[in-house]
Amino acid sequence: MTEVAALVQVRALSKSFDGKSFAVDGVTFEIGAGEVFGLLGPNGAGKTTTIKMMTTLLRPSSGTASVCGRDIRKDAREVRRVVGVVPQEYTTDEDMSGLENITLIADLYGIPRRISSPRARELLRLVDLDEAGNRKVSTYSGGMRRRLELACGLINRPSLLFLDEPTLGLDVQTRAAVWSYIRKLKKEYGMTLLMTTHYLEEADSLCDRIAIIDHGKIVAMGSPRELKASVGGDIIQVGLKEADGDASDILRKVGQVREVKRTSPSDYRVKAEVGEEAAPQVMDALRTNGYHVNTISLTKPSLDEVYLEYTGRSLRDEDTGKVDAMAQRRMMRMARS
Amino acid sequence: MVAVRAEPAAEEHASTSPVHGLWALTNRELKKWYKVPMLLFFSLIQPVIWLTLYGTGMNFGTLFAKGISIPGVPPSEVASLSSQFMLNVFGVSNYFSFLAVGMLSFIVLFTAMFSGMSVVWDRRFGFLDKVLSTPVSRGAIIMAKVFSSVVRSLAQAAIVLVIAVLMDMDTSHFSVVGIAGTFAALFLMTLGLSSIFVMLALRSSDWQTQMAIMNLLNLPLLFASNALFPAKFMPAALQYVVRLNPISYGTDIGRQLLLGAPGLNTLAFDFSFLAGFAVVFSAIGVVLSWRYLTR
Numbered sequence: 001m002t003e004v005a006a007l008v009q010v011r012a013l014s015k016s017f018d019g020k021s022f023a024v025d026g027v028t029f030e031i032g033a034g035e036v037f038g039l040l041g042p043n044g045a046g047k048t049t050t051i052k053m054m055t056t057l058l059r060p061s062s063g064t065a066s067v068c069g070r071d072i073r074k075d076a077r078e079v080r081r082v083v084g085v086v087p088q089e090y091t092t093d094e095d096m097s098g099l100e101n102i103t104l105i106a107d108l109y110g111i112p113r114r115i116s117s118p119r120a121r122e123l124l125r126l127v128d129l130d131e132a133g134n135r136k137v138s139t140y141s142g143g144m145r146r147r148l149e150l151a152c153g154l155i156n157r158p159s160l161l162f163l164d165e166p167t168l169g170l171d172v173q174t175r176a177a178v179w180s181y182i183r184k185l186k187k188e189y190g191m192t193l194l195m196t197t198h199y200l201e202e203a204d205s206l207c208d209r210i211a212i213i214d215h216g217k218i219v220a221m222g223s224p225r226e227l228k229a230s231v232g233g234d235i236i237q238v239g240l241k242e243a244d245g246d247a248s249d250i251l252r253k254v255g256q257v258r259e260v261k262r263t264s265p266s267d268y269r270v271k272a273e274v275g276e277e278a279a280p281q282v283m284d285a286l287r288t289n290g291y292h293v294n295t296i297s298l299t300k301p302s303l304d305e306v307y308l309e310y311t312g313r314s315l316r317d318e319d320t321g322k323v324d325a326m327a328q329r330r331m332m333r334m335a336r337s
Numbered sequence: 338m339v340a341v342r343a344e345p346a347a348e349e350h351a352s353t354s355p356v357h358g359l360w361a362l363t364n365r366e367l368k369k370w371y372k373v374p375m376l377l378f379f380s381l382i383q384p385v386i387w388l389t390l391y392g393t394g395m396n397f398g399t400l401f402a403k404g405i406s407i408p409g410v411p412p413s414e415v416a417s418l419s420s421q422f423m424l425n426v427f428g429v430s431n432y433f434s435f436l437a438v439g440m441l442s443f444i445v446l447f448t449a450m451f452s453g454m455s456v457v458w459d460r461r462f463g464f465l466d467k468v469l470s471t472p473v474s475r476g477a478i479i480m481a482k483v484f485s486s487v488v489r490s491l492a493q494a495a496i497v498l499v500i501a502v503l504m505d506m507d508t509s510h511f512s513v514v515g516i517a518g519t520f521a522a523l524f525l526m527t528l529g530l531s532s533i534f535v536m537l538a539l540r541s542s543d544w545q546t547q548m549a550i551m552n553l554l555n556l557p558l559l560f561a562s563n564a565l566f567p568a569k570f571m572p573a574a575l576q577y578v579v580r581l582n583p584i585s586y587g588t589d590i591g592r593q594l595l596l597g598a599p600g601l602n603t604l605a606f607d608f609s610f611l612a613g614f615a616v617v618f619s620a621i622g623v624v625l626s627w628r629y630l631t632r
Contacts, residue, residue, distance in 0.1 A: 107361030
């Protein structure tokens with residue numbers, strides 16, 4: 001990626017709260033226009049700190065970043081003008097209605113009412129809150145509040161939208177709804193998004209590129225496909241008629257195949273970068289050479305394996321962090337009341 | 338569908354003045370206040386209790402007149418001694434009127450104290466972070482808290498004044514200029530006081546500390562002023578504190594303008610002190626907000 005094409009450039013960004021240990025330690029990455037970029041990592045990895053620095057809520061200890069050509073240190077106010085933020089917590093004012101909340105945020109951006117009023121209604125429609133718009137936020141469910149946060153983050157038509165753990169603490173249906181809004185933003189508006197998450201499925205299905213962050217450092221970066229490929233690629237299991245003999249050499253000659261292992265006289269374990277594309281080719285090669293394919297299956301390595309490979313830990317098995325548990329409890333409490 | 342990703346149009350930049358955001362935030366605070374009349378009602382209970390229970394109970398003139406019986410001196414003589422005592426000590430003929438002006442300062446002080454609390458709440462509920470992520474100036478965030486507290490305390494002071502008048506406050510010296518001048522003084526006082534309490538809360542996300550600060554400061558500030566008692570008979574050391582306490586100046590102006598009482602200082606000096614106090618502390622508040630609102 002060239003320097004010019006990148007909408008966001010982050011250079012050796014670091015933050016230390018105590019002067020000794022680093023919450024974010026020399027993070028460097030770029031985001032192209034229209035890309036959905038994910039920061040994936042466990043709690044306390046430095047995801048939110050990175051976002052807070054990029055949205056100018058925290059001052060970096062060293063390094064810098066630029067958003068749309070504006071430096072977060074020198075042009076903090078200009079950066080705030082062109083980005084939208086959907087924070088991890090519920091930050092809307094409970095005593096006001098959804099519409100009042102969005103209008104207030106629009107006022108803080110200095111958007112005149114004749115522009116902000118129709119836009120606020122349009123955004124409430126986008127997140128399916130147009131009917132609840134005039135109700136007090138204290139009557140909203142957790143999912144509705146999350147959607148309102150999303151609408152608030154879009155009021156200034158940001159060039160870059162930050163989503164910090166957009167589905168933390170949400171139930172399955174609401175999570176699916178939020179996912180569909182994110183897809184909509186990407187597809188219909190071509191919006192550039194930076195999202196943090198510690199849900200692998202979320203990163204896998206929504207992000208164009210992912211950076212795995214651990215202890216404040218980026219340990220791996222690439223598209224979900226590349227990251228999965230980097231740990232060895234997809235696995236195609238092939239079962240042949242035993243009498244046909246050894247097919248290893250034929251399998252190795254197939255373009256995309258990286259590694260072939262004969263696990264039994266009739267079974268083969270084939271590794272390929274992109275399983276869906278390699279599997280038909282494997283079938284064709286075997287058939288044209290007179291082999292009979294009895295079974296074929298495709299296993300894709302999950303991001304969990306990728307994560308395990310790079311951090312030495314499994315994200316799925318990790319205990320829910322203390323901070324996360326507190327945040328969830330607080331959100332649940334607020335959602336219930 | 339319109340491209341959301343487009344750069345904000347030029348017309349959106351045009352109206353981004355500091356006043357725009359300041360008004361929006363001040364309005365938000367005030368809405369929370371006037372939409373909940375119970376809040377106003379409760380905040381008025383305390384000064385009204387002081388006025389009714391303390392102001393009418395602690396009737397120094399009557400205490401003096403009924404408490405002294407000198408053989409051979411007729412009661413009418415004692416009554417005239419009593420009113421002389423009142424004028425010398427309090428500058429007015431009844432203590433209730435004296436206290437009523439003190440209560441105007443009291444309500445202003447107590448309202449200003451809560452301005453810091455709302456910063457803490459906004460921080461805890463994340464609303465402050467949301468506001469900080471918009472381009473609105475940091476100074477506007479702080480001044481919105483200060484101004485809303487100013488409006489609230491002046492409105493409450495007006496109500497307390499009306500209640501006091503209904504309860505037999507001496508109105509013989511009232512004039513439009515006098516009332517306007519008193520509220521101008523209260524305005525300067527609450528501007529400075531609110532700035533101080535907002536400043537104390539800039540970095541805090543802990544409401545218990547904030548409560549502790551309020552409890553620590555409220556009664557000493559009230560007693561070490563001329564709000565409840567005349568300052569001239571206080572011990573010398575306490576008089577120094579009274580002279581540093583902005584509440585004394587607001588009250589002094591009120592007593593001179595509303596009751597025609599002799600003042601501690603000239604009106605010009607009182608006003609200069611309050612103006613200086615208000616300007617210095619609101620300026621410090623804005624400067625500190627640039628530095629300390631974000632880490």
